[in-house]
Amino acid sequence: MLSKKAKYGLKAMAILAKEYGNGPLLIGEIAKRERIPSKFLELILLELKKNGFLQSKKGKGGGYYLTKMPETISVGALIRALDGPLALLPCVSQMAYERCAECPDEETCGIRNVFKQVRDSTVSILERTTLAEMAMVNTPSIN
Template sequence: MLSKKAKYALQALIQLAREYKQNPVLISELAQRERIPKKFLELILLDLKRHGILQSKKGKGGGYFLGKPPEAIAMGQVIRILDGPLAPLPCVSQTAYMKCQECRDEKTCSIRMVMQQVRDSTAGILDGTSLADLMQLTPKKTARKRL
């Protein structure tokens, strides 16, 4: 299940993607637009910054902005930062592999084999979808009205 943290992160990033190469956006601005508790959003953005997804500028005229182009930021990457590995079992994670304690023989564990498929298809979708893709999936309402 996607946590609220990860969902908030994606919402905020989509907003920031729209303003890419424009001015930094205030946390409070983002919080208001997406109805996210401001203090909670702070933690999320800070985390994204630590992972190089975002950059920030302090003081007046400051705020947050994308650290790389929207095409270069995948949903999978964002979700992993906030929620941890995509894999439904630690033993099928590519980015955070861990042997699961109860498994006696990983090679013949049938549950693992199926979960491997699940993780691959999930990762395929989420790593194959960038912020740029997400932006295109939701055209701005205002832009539509202007047509």
């Protein structure tokens, strides 16, 4: 399940994508528009900044802005930055693989095989969906 942190992060990034090229946006503007607690949003945006998706500008006309064009940022990359691996089980994760302690043979494990297909489908959709595409779906602008 997507965490609240990731959901809020995606909402904020969609607003920033929609406003791409119009200058930085204040945390308060984004928080008000999306009904996200400002302090929580600040932590989320700092994490996205640390991961290279955002930059900030201080002072008058300051705020947060995307470091890359929204068409070049995948939704999957954003979720990984905020929530970690996309896989629902560690034994099918491509980024954080861990063998299940109770599983004697991964190759014949029906649960693993099903969730590997789920992972593949999920990754495919999230990696090919860009922030720009996600933002175009009914994301009102700030102004």
